Amino acid sequence: MKKIERVHGLMEELGIDALLIEKSENRYYLSGFTGTAGRILFTEKKDYFLTDFRYTEQAAEETEGFEILQINSAFEERLNELLQENRVKRMGFEAAFISYEQYLKYRDNLEAELVETRNLIERMRMVKDQAEIEKIRKAVEITDQAFEHILGFIRPGISEREIALELEFFLKKKGAERNAFDFIIASGKRSSLPHGVATEKKIEYGDLLTMDFGIFYQGYCSDLTRTVVVGEATARQREIYNIVLKAQLEVIEKVRAGMGCREADAIARDIIAEAGFRENFGHGLGHGIGLEIHEGPRVSFTSEDILEKGMVVTNEPGIYLPEWGGVRIEDDLLITDTACEVLNKAEKTLIEISI
Ligand SMILES: [Mn+2]
Structure with missing residues (x-):
């Protein structure tokens, strides 16, 4: 109709x-x-x-x-x-x-x-038609390319703001209309700030570096987060990263149309809680994206929404340890009848930027 x-x-x-x-x-x-x-x-x-x-x-x-x-x-x-x-x-x-x-x-x-x-x-x-999904796909594709690009740019001594700028320049050259939000570039201890927007802080060897960015393309947006380690990861960094990754992958494995958003959130939350970090994952699992960067459905522990075929939602669990750092991994998922399609292709196993 x-x-x-x-x-x-x-x-x-x-x-x-x-x-x-x-x-x-x-x-x-x-x-x-x-x-x-x-x-x-x-x-x-x-x-x-x-x-x-x-x-x-x-x-x-x-x-x-x-x-x-x-x-x-x-x-x-x-x-x-x-x-x-x-x-x-x-x-x-x-x-x-x-x-x-x-x-x-x-x-x-x-x-x-x-x-x-x-x-x-x-x-x-909340439920997208084919034309809308194609626009989101394109926005996601450009965003993935920017992640690939930025890996070659990151090195100790440059600032978070320089990373944000380089991302923006690349994204706009590739057709982005505008940033979907102020990019979150949080390095070192600052990566424990879930919404730590880019500052003048310089990247240091050993930093965890969380980059959360997205764009609008023909009115529709993308939202991607990856956390990398600058140099060689410590055992602790690897441990925390892999817990978040496990939670994120488990969500991808299980979500489908008909599932309650609260239930989807619990998939990730239970894994993180079992590992001992319940208190360190204080935000919801995700949100719808479309004409707005945050729109329905809300994928959280208080949500009453039900996932439907054609919804596009983020899957972004995280663990944040004050005075140490944090890890968040985020993809955009298209909900289908029996499963979900991960729209992002950006690498997700822990990346250690070689210096
Ligand atoms: Mn998001």
């Missing part, structure tokens, strides 16, 4: 006769509009794409099935006219996205009941 038809079905289920979509990823998902300003208003009979002078031509080119309206006056006033024209009684809005100030403007200007909706379009986005 077409996305727009599904939205109308959801509106009926919720008992709303209009729905306003403003979050850019949701707007793009439903319309294909790539500009930065625009809103979609679904009503029972007509669907509108509302934008300003800068984007009306682009919206007409990129979208299909919407009446394009150029907004020249105060948005809330024009919106109210449209609601009146369509005899709208209850309008859904994206409760987790708009600001309180925007909410007040709607409350004060609209003659329709405001109905908060949550995760309506985000839930639709």
Whole structure:
């Protein structure tokens, strides 16, 4: 079923006769509009794409099935006219996205009941279609190439920031639109910081080096983490690395459609806990990726989500030991009926960078 038809079905289920979509990823998902300003208003009979002078031509080119309206006056006033024209009684809005100030403007200007909706379009986005999967594949492929490239660049004396920059330069040359997040380049003791973004710290011989990076390619993202040792690994580094690797591989072995996300998380968590590091794996196993770097489903010990065929989720267990260092290994998985496909091809057995 077409996305727009599904939205109308959801509106009926919720008992709303209009729905306003403003979050850019949701707007793009439903319309294909790539500009930065625009809103979609679904009503029972007509669907509108509302934008300003800068984007009306682009919206007409990129979208299909919407009446394009150029907004020249105060948005809330024009919106109210449209609601009146369509005899709208209850309008859904994206409760987790708009600001309180925007909410007040709607409350004060609209003659329709405001109905908060949550995760309506985000839930639709969790299962990817073929075209979306191909874009994610390409994003992942470029990211894997960058990992391969950076292995030849890492050496004692360069800074974490230089590694981040080199990655970015390579990724953008290969077609990345933008970084998916501030790259995490955490070396030595700093590798115990799960979200240690790159600093001026210089790489030293013997460092564990965790690199977590990803890109957007045609709107869709990738997310990769690898931890390497600069020089020869110590027995302790190897031990911790192999526990995380075992947990990560076990997840790949077992996940499939129909499994609860909590259950998937437990596969890795149990292995790490049995090895004595339960307290050192404090974050969830993973998250969905797509138009956002963190989207549904949540793969964690508190998640109620169920894995479905076509979801793309990260698998990123880690062990973090304060004042010593940490290891995280992350791939992006495409969930299939009976198993999962690991989209990343980047090497995963412990890499010791020869100096
Ligand atoms: Mn991630």
